[in-house]
Amino acid sequence: MVVTHRTVEGIDVIALSGRLMMADVAQVRQRLLDVVEKGGGKLALDLAEVGFMDSSGLSVLVSVFKAARLKNGEVVLLRPNPTVRSLIELTRLQQIFSIFDEEATALARLR
Amino acid sequence: MVVTHRTVEGIDVIALSGRLMMADVAQVRQRLLDVVEKGGGKLALDLAEVGFMDSSGLSVLVSVFKAARLKNGEVVLLRPNPTVRSLIELTRLQQIFSIFDEEATALARLR
Amino acid sequence: MAMTRTISLAIESRPECIELLGGAVNGLCGLTALPPADVAQIELAVVEAVNNAVEHAYHGEPGHAVLVEFRLSPEAFSVSVRDRGDPMDPLQLTAPVAAVKPDRADPETWPLRGRGLSIIKSCMDSVEYHVGDGQNTLTMRRTLKGSRPA
């Protein structure tokens, strides 16, 4: 799992790439929580290059959102592939995560 | 493995589709030998839809060519995919099988 | 070939090895006529079941074996996940999922876990759990022919 981080006008944009499974969870969670801690708590997570995610991966997204919320921030998701999108819907997490196809729209929402 | 047979001006054109492995060898060999026996011994084997072939599959092609040769015929191959083509080259069987990309050229050769 | 063919896979109970099972399942499903979205569901169900064996049956301890058996027939694809660790309370499987609807305004309702079994049930057509001889077996089945209920 490769994690790439950049900042756009105070918003953290993080791209994940690879398979997000139990083996990667501890490392990715820590990396994302660090970003929340150091930043403003507004995160766009780009999932376009995540080919597979299981429920342990979802729990990372949820715990990062919880941490962001403590800073009055938010986590939104960008471009999940159909498989990941259906996992999100299966677990009804589209109720809490807004999902965007365009980075610009996601950034506008977080601004 | 699906075997489809048609005749074009006395030439037998046979398309194979699927994976040609040890489990399919007996059935496919018999089917092709029947065609040789009943026909003129001139066969174009269309391999475009063969996704995988092992050495037991190759041995089917060779034994069918041997049978065709006894009738002064020939077996030519059409459109093997890159994997099958490299198997044929690995085993130097391009020395005995002519390989064509166009059915028309193959038929012209057999005529 | 109107027969059932079986292949058994085994990994050690380490999270890093679960990806290997996922890859193998993917390749096995590639032998069927299942569309990619269905293959992804089956891969997900198997990974969730193996996660559970590693995390709950073996409490995250490495050094134990998780066995996965695939049976492929023209009608169905069935997968058994076996462990020799602590068994699951079978009620976990049959009890209706506590229907806490995640509420955007209330982070307390955001689920951090407890999703594995319900994912497995939605991805597969049937799921059974059997305990016996010191071995626990979760068997999942996916019909290959005809349409399946959403």
Next chain:
Amino acid sequence: MAMTRTISLAIESRPECIELLGGAVNGLCGLTALPPADVAQIELAVVEAVNNAVEHAYHGEPGHAVLVEFRLSPEAFSVSVRDRGDPMDPLQLTAPVAAVKPDRADPETWPLRGRGLSIIKSCMDSVEYHVGDGQNTLTMRRTLKGSRPA
């Protein structure tokens, strides 16, 4: 993850089951950065090795086990095929292949068999055979990093 991960697969010695191994190998290779042509070579080598175990070690008899173990490390992909049947004469592996060049004009030179081991050797970077404890193991290795000699 700079570690070696292992997965073991087992089938019965029936030709119909060999396709399952081929599918699983394909999926496992999909976890590496290997290009499709290289994956196809590895699948072919594994299928040839398993064909040999079924055909020669077990003389085509069903009911025996063929075990295939994959070890994936950042440097290499290695595969062991194990049987408990009649061992191979190790000279088969080391002896130079009788270089009969197929001659179009002479069907006597057209090979009907005897290609499996040479295919395995050309598809993989190293091949070893080991007999011991009633078990025969053919181990093949393919380097993942850097270019490999043609």
